[in-house]
Amino acid sequence: MSEQYWLGAHDGVTFTPSGNNLAYTEYSDTVPTAMSDHSRTMNPGVFEIKGKNVYQIFGYALSAMTVIVGDDGVILIDPPEDVEKGRRMRVELEKITSKPTVAIVYSHWHTDHYAGVKAFASQAQVDAGEVQIIAHRDFMDNVIANSISGDGAILTARADYSLGTLLEVGPEGRVNGGIGPDFIMETMSLLAPTVHVDDRLEHTVAGVRMVHFWAPSEAIDEIVTWLPDLGILQSAEVIQGESFPNLHTIRGSRYRDPQAWFRSIDRHLRPLPAEFMIPSHGRPLAGKAEIAKVLRDYRDAISYVYDQTLRHMNKGLLPDDLVDRVSLPETLARSEWLGNFYGGVPHSVREIYVGELGWFDGDPTTLAPINATEASRRYIELIGGRDKVVAAADKAAAAGDHQWAAELLRHVVRVDPTDQPARIGKAEALRAIGYTTPNSNWRTWYLTAARELDGTIDYSMAINIDAPDQIAALPGAAMLEGLRFRIDPAKAADVELAAGFHITDTAETVGLIIRNGVVEPTTEIPHDAVFVASLPKLAVMGMIFQELYEGLKAAVDANHAVLDNGSLEDAENFFSNFDHHSAEKLTLSAQ
Structure with missing residues (x-):
């Protein structure tokens, strides 16, 4: 490609385009x-x-994969979000080299x-030691906590709105994914890490010397990779593409400490004499001076x-006022x-307030407020009834x-x-608001919410965190602990009951004790367990993703599970204390 498509210095990089841009690149009255213009920076190649x-294999997914060709094998950093996009990337990989993949790095x-x-x-291949999987020591714990065990269900529903998958x-x-051309997940997979990074790991793979640094930032388990003999920094998502960083993601996350983020840049990225920087989102950057400036400006x-x-x-301003004041x-x-394409200053400011002080704004009126639905009912009555509120909203929209129209109608x-x-x-x-914002997360949330409200939403492309291949890579104990x-x-x-499980193919032992309305998981069979089941992990998956009792009974009936003591009636009584499995989609915009 004759025109420079990378960033920074003119020399040292080439770009070979391949395929069509997955983003929407046209100009329209409904697209800023x-x-x-931002979409046009995402041509694949x-x-x-x-x-x-x-x-760097770029533009085929939300993330871009780094390829390092060593003496006798290939090292990959950050495979994309699904196997289908990975196969498309593999076509490009095989044009680069025929050497086998010997190591894969997950940056987070x-x-x-x-x-x-x-x-x-x-x-x-992993089991045979042919391929190393390298990640931070907490990688699997974070996958588990944000999928089958924890807040995975609500985070997934919110991700559909934030990423625009519907x-x-x-x-x-x-239009685009903000930090990549598009984000749709079909077949998800997972290979558990075999090499773990603590604070720092230096090693040589396929003749390539690599140093991985733990750099908490966009994710708590983020690692960057430095290639000292090549002068190349793979900056992961510490540098989050060509956009203001997502100091807070509106889909939801634990507090991302901005101080930890810019200090990671200061400690681990800025001291390196990098001649080239390859992010996991966005195009490569060439030139020592150019890299130094980007790192400085990003941390600043x-x-x-x-x-x-x-x-x-510290002057007493509240979130609404902070948003008006900080830019x-x-x-x-x-x-x-x-740019304001993925992360954004306004929602980052709000999260900093909550992250540092919590939700309470200092006015005791908000300590025990009237329930939101009841408050809305009273506001409507005060205004003069539902029709007057709708008329006021119509007038605001026409102007x-x-x-203001949306805020009025929220009450109704x-x-x-x-x-x-x-x-x-x-x-x-x-919808009218969404068409005016260049921020991909804001736009897709506005537009998805509009479709939820008017009934045109299509859930067929919803993210499925319970993807079988991914779940199969997780410990069976984690599935049971998620109960x-x-x-x-x-x-x-007033229920006090215990049960035990031997997961036969993974040699895991799990106890579940119910008391005081909580479940305590243990790594031993409780002495007073009303039943103990021996079963493979696949049968545990059948329980978790169907009905608990019916899943166990089906495994017993098929001779895939046995009860070491107790009866199916005991199991049915135990599991009657849990919510039924639900495939119903969560709605977020009529609240």
Whole structure:
């Protein structure tokens, strides 16, 4: 490609385009110009760092995969979000080299950095020691906590809204993924790590010397990879593409400490004499001076937003006022690495307030507020009734004040979620707002919420965190421990029961003890277990993702499980204290 498509210095990189851009690149009245321009930075192809045997396969997924060709094998960093995209990347990989893959690095636990791994390696190859899987020591714990055990269900529902997976690509749907052209997950896979990084790990694979640093930032288990003999830094998602960093993700996450983030840049990235930087999102950057400036500006942007938010918090400002007060200075705002395409200053400011002080704003009126639905009912009555609220919203929308229209109609929909005219009015207001923002997370949430409200939503492309191949790689004990979040204290009132499980093919032992409306998992069989089952992990999966008792009974009836003591009636009584499995989709916008 004759025109430079990478960033920074003119020399040292080549780009070979291949295929069509997965993002929406046209200009439209429903897409901000800046957003369409941003899509045009995502043409797929292969970047080569000349003379280094290092490549980036770019534009085929939300993430971009780094390829390092060693003496007798290939090292990959960050496979894409699903096997289908991985297979498309593999076509490009095989144009680069015929050497076998010998190591795969997961920079962190988010699915777009590992879930396509089985396009490049198999469990048999890992078991045989032919392929190393390298990740932070906490990688698997984080995958478990955010899938089968913890808040995986709500996070997945919110991810569909944030990432736009329920929208089509086009002027009225997804435009791009903010830090990549698109995000749709089909077949997810997982190979558990075999090499663990603590704070730092230096080793040589296929003749390539690598140093991995733990760099908490966008994820708590983030690792960056430095190739000292090549002068190349793989910056993972510490540098989060060509966008302001997602200091908080609106889909939901634990607090991402901005100070830890910019200090990771200061401690682990800035001291390195990198000649080239390859991020996991976004195009490569060439040139020592150019890399130094980007790293400096990126850490300064994070520090600025954090420091100024704290400065004004210390003056007593609340989140709404902080959002009005804190914005990037022009010297940073004009950086091509800090656009409002994925992360955003306004929602970062709000999260910093909550992360540092918690939800309480200092006004005791908010300590025990009237229930939101009841408050909405009273507001509607005060205004003069439902029709007057809707009329006021219509007037606001006609004047272009779509935010006020949506806020008014929220009260009506909250009180009566079946009020279709109000739902449609709110949907139209949200859609109008969504069409004006270049931030991909905001846009897709507005537009997905609009479709939920007006009934045009399509759940067929919803993310499935219970993907069989991924779950099969997780410990069986973690699946059973996840039942903590399904215990119904109303059913379990005054119940004290215990059960035990021997997971035969993985040699795991799990006890579950019910008392006081909680479940305590143990690594031993409780002495008073009312039943003990011996079963393979596949049967545990059948229980967890169907009905608990029915899944166990089916395994027993098929001779896949046996009861070492107790009866099926005992098991049925034990499992009656838990929520039923539900495949019903969560709704988020009529609340």
